[in-house]
Amino acid sequence: MSKTLLLLEPWLKASGMPFFPGFTDHGPDHLQRVIDTADWLIPSESWRLLSARDVACLTVAILLHDSAMHITEDGFRALILDRRRSPLIPNIDRGTWAEKWNDYLFESKHWTERQRARVLGSEWRKRAIDELSIYRTNDPGNLSESDRLFVG
Structure with a gap:
């Protein structure tokens, strides 16, 4: 090994x-x-x-x-932009990565300030999740530091 x-x-x-x-x-x-x-x-x-x-x-x-x-940015892009109709690992994954990403984007809209600060840091406490470039465009290209924290 x-x-x-x-x-x-x-x-x-x-x-x-x-x-x-x-x-x-x-x-x-x-x-x-x-x-x-x-x-x-x-x-x-x-x-x-x-x-x-x-x-x-x-x-x-x-x-x-x-x-x-x-996972690299290219790897992340490949996962969420893959529009296959079946999960990568059918017996484990419940949905495709693209579906999971969209679920995460939806869920993040409902985060409390505390959840947002935990994920994005205290300087984001007063800002909306919608301000993230990755969220506005649903495009994983040219990620900012905040975008990377959001993905992580």
Whole structure:
């Protein structure tokens, strides 16, 4: 599994987490710490009960647990502009990403000032969600910092 982490490392480092600028590092070092913590949490007497498949499944889950935080602006655009009629993963997704994005846009209109400030920061407390360029145009191109926070 170390090889898998090495393969992901360039992608994790290059993404820059554009939609989560204030979050702590969620790159390769973070993933290694989570893997090490999982190893530490499993009692030594339990290791004999785990198969190689169990360990591989746990490791892949750890590698994937923050992967959405690394979505790029191009990746985001591709998700919400995809007008397919079926979900990406039919047994998991309930609706397409485009539908989910539209639901989020609708829901955000009803946020309280507190919710708005939590997502967009205190300087947005008095401003309307409609002022976000991504909201006005429903176009994920040329995102502002506030747009990125809204997406995140």
